[in-house]
Amino acid sequence: MTEAQWLDDEEQETWRAFLWTSRLLNSALDRQLQRDSGMPHAYYMILAMLSEAPGRALTMTALAELVHSSPSRLSHAVNRLEEAGWVSRCKHDGDRRTTIARLTDEGYAVLAKAAPGHVAEVRRHLFDPLDREQMLAFRETLHALLSSLDPDHEAPCARGEG
Numbered sequence: 500m501t502e503a504q505w506l507d508d509e510e511q512e513t514w515r516a517f518l519w520t521s522r523l524l525n526s527a528l529d530r531q532l533q534r535d536s537g538m539p540h541a542y543y544m545i546l547a548m549l550s551e552a553p554g555r556a557l558t559m560t561a562l563a564e565l566v567h568s569s570p571s572r573l574s575h576a577v578n579r580l581e582e583a584g585w586v587s588r589c590k591h592d593g594d595r596r597t598t599i600a601r602l603t604d605e606g607y608a609v610l611a612k613a614a615p616g617h618v619a620e621v622r623r624h625l626f627d628p629l630d631r632e633q634m635l636a637f638r639e640t641l642h643a644l645l646s647s648l649d650p651d652h653e654a655p656c657a658r659g660e661g
Contacts (some may be wrong), residue, residue, distance in 0.1 A: 524624055531620040536613035541566070543617060545576055546585060546610040549602035556601040558591070585609055 530542040531657030536543070548565045549555050557565070563573045575601055580586040591597035596623060602610070626634060 526622055527624055528617070532613060532617060535616045536609070538609075541568070541576060542580060543610070543613060545573070545580060545600075546602060546606055547614075549586065549600060550607060550610055552602075554601070555607065556599050559588075559598045560601055574581055577579070580606065583609075 501557065512625060525540065532538055532540050538546075544566050548571050549557060559570065559573060559577070562568075562577075563570050566573065568576070577586055577588065580590060583606075585603055587603055589599050589600050589601070591599055629637060
């Protein structure tokens with residue numbers, strides 16, 4: 500068995516700052532969306548990714564990849580969004596095994612109403628505390644981390660999600 504390469508004090512401080520920041524940011528975004536729009540952040544991201552897709556539709560497989568979700572977790576979320584009337588599902592015309600998720604007009608309206616508050620919360624917690632130079636350096640750091648974690652896929656931030 501190989502000896503663990505323990506984190507030094509600076510690495511430990513960096514790790515914990517990242518861990519707490521990511522958890523607190525996700526919690527803050529989730530609370531804001533629940534309070535203002537009655538949906539969790541995960542549902543918002545599903546609606547946002549569908550809104551940016553051609554025809555506001557994606558296969559369930561492509562959508563799961565975009566939102567970094569397991570197929571079963573995504574299916575559960577889309578069930579709830581379908582019950583709300585915000586998403587519809589249908590089988591692909593050319594391949595009946597493939598299911599397409601489509602953002603409905605009602606879902607788009609809900610997303611459009613939720614987006615300004617969500618963007619304000621993202622700006623308040625992520626961008627306002629940083630000057631432009633810090634933000635650009637942070638972006639480069641995140642791209643390096645994303646490339647390490649998901650080398651086969653384009654970084655979601657390069658597609659304009661927010």
